[in-house]
Amino acid sequence: MWRSKQQLQDDKVSQIEEPTSFLATVWGFLSNFISRNGILFGLLSGSMFFAWTGVFFYLYGWDFLNEALLYHLTRTDPRHNFSIYFYHIYLHHQQGFSSIQRLASFLPQLIVQLALILRFSRDLPFCMFLQTVAFVAFNKVMTAQYFVWFFCLLPLILPWSSMKLKWKGLACAVVWMGSQLHWLMWAYLLEFEGRNVFVQLWVAGLMFLAANTFVMLMVMKHHKYTLLFSTPLKSGNKVATKKEE
Template sequence: MDLGRMLCFSVILRLLLLLYGEWQDSHMEVRYTDVDYLVFSDAAALVSAARSPFERSTYRYSPILAFLLVPNSIVHRSWGKLLFSAADLFVGVFIYRILKERCVPEKSRLWCVAAWLFNPFTFTIGTRGNCEPIVCAVVLWIIICLMNGKVFQAAFWYGLVVHFRIYPIIYALPFVIVLNTKNVGTSRKPILSQWAPLQNIPRERSSSKVSRASLLSHNISCAWVSLRTIITKDAVFFGFFSGSVFFTWTALFFHLYGWDFLNEALLYHLTRTDPRHNFSIYFYHIYLRHQQGFSVLEKLASFLPQLMVQLCLVLRFARDLPFCLLLQTVAFVSFNKVITAQYFVWFFCLLPLVLPWSRMKIKWKGLLCISIWMGSQVHWLMWAYLLEFKENV
């Protein structure tokens, strides 16, 4: 099977799921459509009526999303699902392109693309009406731009995606590091050998304590050199232009919608707590104390572990950009105050970029990991269903 056929099967699968979703919404107690999609649609209807999308309670996203979904009120209510599913397919294409740039064999590239396109988490996210595939597609496009030396495009899309969904701000430092002069060749394209996976370091050398210490010293030294050379023309331009794009969009929507936009779309995410549908390690504490409320200091304190882990990962793995972004995202989600199933898609789009260098085989260790992951999800969601729909616990 080539990429074209794989994409055709993916399109058919997603169209069937869209049709099934319409049936389930009409006949079953639990809707297939994500509740957030109803929020998006209501906000888009308000925008089409020349009103603020933030008149819809719980709409806490960029107004760009509401504008993109205006056809929900004009063409069909499933327009947004089609848009998100199309972005889902673009993610698969971008994964293929990145791995091709890194000289991964064709067969391995297709397996990695399949790991995204036929992952139950990913093909249901878009068809249920969640906007995360758009963010995933833009993040991968930024990587492609950086690989081809297109700093202007990378900076523009990075500023836009951080405005659209704030979490990619964690990628700022790795993106800037990869633009330093040591990683750029004469054609102004990052030298792909600089992105060679760190897992390729011979394992036999790390068996002794001396070799491990030497390896650690080497990694710290490389990280320190990267930080010392971070202030380059490309790095400064990337930071300035991406920041300008972010603040331009922010200023525009602040002018249109005022403090409602600033509080709901940006500031809210700094102090957000959620006692339901939450996989976070902070869940039980939040659940017990939600009625009493939390101080601003308590809400912000949870960012400290995230910040520490992010800095350590960047210092250790910035030389391998895709792997670094994957670890950053996993760590960010793991230590977040709120974790829902859609957050897993943030790192699922980056996982195929490192699979060709993984030593894990699908049989048996891979199947065991997948089974534990899925079993944990089902177990948690079963109790969530009993709590929120049946009120039995």
């Protein structure tokens, strides 16, 4: 059955509108995350990172690149540490690890990082803090020196937190430090007393991961979410930025 010219014309118009509406939807989604200042900040930050990395790579070669950046992505430590993966690494260090085992230890860390980026990326200092805590907590190796990585970011987020030291702030400190001291007790018995407490030490590592997760959730709950860079706003919407605060 022959179709009328009007129907054919309507089909052509709809075919043109469908890609256009799809692109408009994608652009509308991206515009919630992208702004001119944000792009400028990203370009400047990336340029400085690659420039200084290039300078020191020129001076010191691959030793610098491995020690400064790549080492923490591939490091495996068979000695006891805060990580929940230490016991598995200790038991299988001599045999090596399959690709599936490596992926299983890396995947939780990757999923958490992506979730934090999608949820908090527009509040950049807060997102950086959460990402650093999560990276350390889910890393294959975790020692006390890693805590400095997120301690230095606390001054950037505390002014926008409604958490009071009494009692919730104190509870977070007690849970975090208490679980750490609990782990250190078993580590002392293993290292200095020579007792076979590897399983207890691994369980203490699980408790320390739970403590880190608890503190992160409490910090999220009491944080005042504010944009670092303003984005184009639709009519009727008003979102505060850190600059406006």
